[in-house]
Amino acid sequence: MKKDGEMKWVRTKVDLDKxxxxxxxxxxxxxxxKTVEDYISNLSKTSIEFSKPLWELHILNLKTSDAESIAVFRIHHSLGDGMSLMSLxxxxxxxxxxxxxLPTLPVKKSSNPDPVNSGGIWWTIQLVWNTIVDVLMFVATALFLKDTVTPLSGGQEKGDGLGSRRFVYRTVSLDDIKLIKNGMKTTINDVVMGVSLAGLSRYLNRRYGEDKEDKGATEKKNNLPKNIRLRATLLMNIRPSPGIHALADMMEKGSKAKWGNWIGSVLLPFVIALRDDPLDYVRQAKATIDRKKHSREAIFTFFIIKMVLKLFGIKV
Structure with a gap:
């Protein structure tokens, strides 16, 4: 609800039929x-009405390859971030x-000491330098630095904007991912990002080779342009107490696991290249993620975005 030109929260009665x-x-x-994917894609073309509480639950009584039926939660980000909504x-x-x-929440135990508190001077210098570089890159990207136009750009290549979004999901074996993780001494995120790098690289290589005469042979050759700049915006939880917490703990006054939107943005670069060894994609992903972990970019971008919204409003 708008009051004096500003958005305000107001109490209301919840009508479940809506x-x-x-x-x-x-x-x-x-x-x-495919019907489920089409349904969710069509949802992305519309917005939730502000005249009612900003959430919807779509129940699709349709048997898929993974479930007897599907429930789709559609929740506005103003209600909270992923950690808050998962707790809810x-x-x-x-x-x-x-x-x-109530469900039992997993507890992550970490035995690695904080290098800053342990007196790691060189580690701290690198942290400060990485943070400065990352924040400057974030500001430059917001102002003028754009990614390379590729077949992944879709409608943006023609100036049509973002267009509709499509959510395609695939079920993979967690045991297979853990096998690679344990063998390479990485994390699950490293392996997943490595698979993403491999898929994007091979897809773009195939697309760039479509205009050539021998399409079958070109898929095995390197058709990628040099110096492709391709990045993703990664949202990171910046709460002092990480992980998913019980809802009661998040609502408690003074809790480190705060309810709301406590997320910062990180620009995650994708190194697009063809590699002979598929595990090299995982190694590259680990190097990229480790570098981003060694930065406070997320904290600074959180406060930058918060300051911009406070100065210029939510519609900026």
Whole structure:
């Protein structure tokens, strides 16, 4: 609600009929998985009405390859970030073995001491330098530094804007990912990003080779332009207490696991290249992620965005 030109939160009554949506779907659909993807893609073309609480639950009574039915939560980011909303969803869930008990939250134990508190002077110097470079790169990107126009740009290449978004999901074996993680002594995120690097590199190489005469042979050759600048915006939790916490703990006054939007932005570069050894993609991903961990870019971008919103408003 707007009051004196500013957006204000107001108390209201929740009408579930306006929030819980059960569309009519034909059970004779040839491809249920694609139907779900199309449905979610169409949702991305519209926005939630501000005249009601900013959340929706879409229940798709459609059997897919992974589930008997699908529930799609559509929640406005103003209500909270991923950590906050995950805590809320878990608070609405119960254990199968004990329907009265809340789900048990995993506790991550870390035995690595903080190098700053341990007196790592060189580590601290690198941290400061990396942070300065990353923040300057973030500001430059916001003002003028753009990514290379590639087949991944879609409508942006023609100046059509972002266009509609499509969410395509695939189920992969976590055991396979853990096997690579343990063998290379990396993290699950390193392996997932390495797979993404490999997929993007091979896809772009194939697309850039489509205009050549021998398409089959060109897929095995390097058709990639030099110095492709391709980056992703990664949102990071900047709370003093990381991980998912119980909803009651997040709502407690003075808690380090604060409710709301406590996320900073990080520009994550993708090194697009063809490599003979597929594991080199994982090694490259680990190097990139380790470098980003050794920076306070997320904290500074959080305060930069907060300051811009305070000075120029939410519609800037």
């Amino acid at each position: 929030h819980v949506i059960v569309p009519t779907l034909h059970h004779t659909i040839d491809s249920p998985d 969803v878990l608070a609405c869930s119960r254990q199968i073995s004990n329907p009265e008990a």
